[in-house]
Amino acid sequence: MIYEGHYTGEGLKIGIIVSRFNDLLTRELLEGALDCFKRHGVENIDIFKVPGAFEIPFVAKELAKKGRYDAILTLGAVVRGETYHFELVANEVAKGVAHINLTYEMPVIFGVITVDDEIQGLDRAGIKLNKGFEYALTTLEMANLNKEIK
Numbered sequence: 775m776i777y778e779g780h781y782t783g784e785g786l787k788i789g790i791i792v793s794r795f796n797d798l799l800t801r802e803l804l805e806g807a808l809d810c811f812k813r814h815g816v817e818n819i820d821i822f823k824v825p826g827a828f829e830i831p832f833v834a835k836e837l838a839k840k841g842r843y844d845a846i847l848t849l850g851a852v853v854r855g856e857t858y859h860f861e862l863v864a865n866e867v868a869k870g871v872a873h874i875n876l877t878y879e880m881p882v883i884f885g886v887i888t889v890d891d892e893i894q895g896l897d898r899a900g901i902k903l904n905k906g907f908e909y910a911l912t913t914l915e916m917a918n919l920n921k922e923i924k
């Protein structure tokens with residue numbers, strides 16, 4: 775038997791956590807994700823906005839604890855600057871989201887792009903492709919797969 779999540783969004787409840795830092799990029803990631811969800815029939819979406827990517831795991835943990843969503847999509851943009859901050863933020867957010875996946879019952883998708891500069895970010899936020907759309911597809915697949923294996 776092969777289990778693979780489909781992309782149907784009808785009846786799914788999705789939570790999106792999006793950070794405002796590098797808003798020029800993250801607002802496009804959000805638009806791409808919402809476009810994907812709408813085209814796949816998702817009608818129940820809550821959006822939570824946080825200051826920066828580092829704040830994402832806290833809200834993801836709180837939402838996962840409540841168990842209100844079939845899946846949670848996190849969206850952010852960490853751009854390498856002059857400081858070492860980039861690595862700290864990127865690593866901690868990834869670790870935080872991974873930990874929540876292993877602690878709670880619903881998939882939490884890591885949709886935080888980590889890029890060297892704004893141009894790379896723009897390429898991934900709509901110029902060449904929209905990673906937000908791609909991460910939303912992953913969210914649909916994992917939400918539906920989770921329903922099948924539960």
Ligand SMILES: O=c1[nH]c(NC[C@H](O)[C@H](O)[C@H](O)CO)c([N+](=O)[O-])c(=O)[nH]1
Binds near residue numbers: 793795825860
């Ligand atoms: O979302 C981001 N937050 C960033 N920093 C802020 C961080 O997410 C927290 O909001 C802040 O440290 C307060 O907790 C970034 N950098 O500084 O590089 C970044 O590129 N992206």
